[in-house]
Amino acid sequence: SGSVCVLHDITEQQKNENSQKQFVSNVSHELRTPLTSLHAYIETLNEGAWKDPDIAPQFLQVTQEETERMIRMINELLSLSRMDRGVSKIDVEWVNFNDFVAHILDRFDMIVKTDAKEGKKKYTIKRKLGSQALWVEIDTDKFAQVIDNIMNNAIKYSPDGGVITVKLRQEQQKIVLSISDQGLGIPREDLGKIFDRFYRVDKARSREQGGTGLGLAIAKEIVNEHHGKIWANSSEGKGSTFYISLPYEPMSEGDDWDEV
Numbered sequence: 001s002g003s004v005c006v007l008h009d010i011t012e013q014q015k016n017e018n019s020q021k022q023f024v025s026n027v028s029h030e031l032r033t034p035l036t037s038l039h040a041y042i043e044t045l046n047e048g049a050w051k052d053p054d055i056a057p058q059f060l061q062v063t064q065e066e067t068e069r070m071i072r073m074i075n076e077l078l079s080l081s082r083m084d085r086g087v088s089k090i091d092v093e094w095v096n097f098n099d100f101v102a103h104i105l106d107r108f109d110m111i112v113k114t115d116a117k118e119g120k121k122k123y124t125i126k127r128k129l130g131s132q133a134l135w136v137e138i139d140t141d142k143f144a145q146v147i148d149n150i151m152n153n154a155i156k157y158s159p160d161g162g163v164i165t166v167k168l169r170q171e172q173q174k175i176v177l178s179i180s181d182q183g184l185g186i187p188r189e190d191l192g193k194i195f196d197r198f199y200r201v202d203k204a205r206s207r208e209q210g211g212t213g214l215g216l217a218i219a220k221e222i223v224n225e226h227h228g229k230i231w232a233n234s235s236e237g238k239g240s241t242f243y244i245s246l247p248y249e250p251m252s253e254g255d256d257w258d259e260v
């Protein structure tokens, strides 16, 4: 007679379950904070503050901003969940990455102008794109979302008068886009964590700026879907640089369209 022993390695499964529990706990906390503050504002209004022309508009403004941030958070969570379940397909097309980035920056140039006119934060965007056509296959909507988030972070976490530099370079089998700012920087010990869901170096500051802590987590998922990489370097107090690399096949002569 003998015995049969079956061993399952459950460490991976357990890790997944733990991170899922952690995630549910994070979501609950993230929603409880704004809901609690909304509740307090509404209660005060309800108790008579609605009649006070000095307080009421300000309180309503806060409640509007907080509900907008919560809606944004839920929409971002839904889009992460779609990516987790693999139901969000990427819809790729060939684009010249150089033009693509230039278009996005044109849009930001407009924002710079209106921000300056409205007396908001002043900053400069510098481009170092080059003129070489770099054809890649990407989902343009999703990729625009990645660049938007990193640009918005650079603006959000920079002081007045900062310069944001956007560079694009081609290396052997990849292209690398970098976005550098002269902002407050990210402590070394946080650099690895900023791409985690809800991770923020300074929660209060992020929340004040309307942040959800999900932007970089979404960016990472999208870049992964494109078989690319995303990472950051930073020097505290001096600024940060975010990098995105994408696989790139330089076109060779043989790839030209045959004329018929």
Ligand SMILES: Nc1ncnc2c1ncn2[C@@H]1O[C@H](COP(=O)(O)OP(=O)(O)O)[C@@H](O)[C@H]1O
Pocket: 149, 153, 154, 157, 181, 183, 184, 185, 186, 194, 199, 200, 201, 202, 206, 207, 210, 211, 212, 213, 214, 215, 216, 217, 240
């Ligand atoms: N350019 C930057 N400079 C300094 N800190 C940054 C920068 N970009 C991101 N961070 C840090 O990474 C965190 C996560 O970023 P993100 O996922 O976009 O969330 P959010 O912007 O909503 O707070 C931010 O809260 C901030 O602490």
Ligand SMILES: [Mg+2]
Pocket: 149, 152, 153, 211, 213, 215, 216
């Ligand atoms: Mg962000």
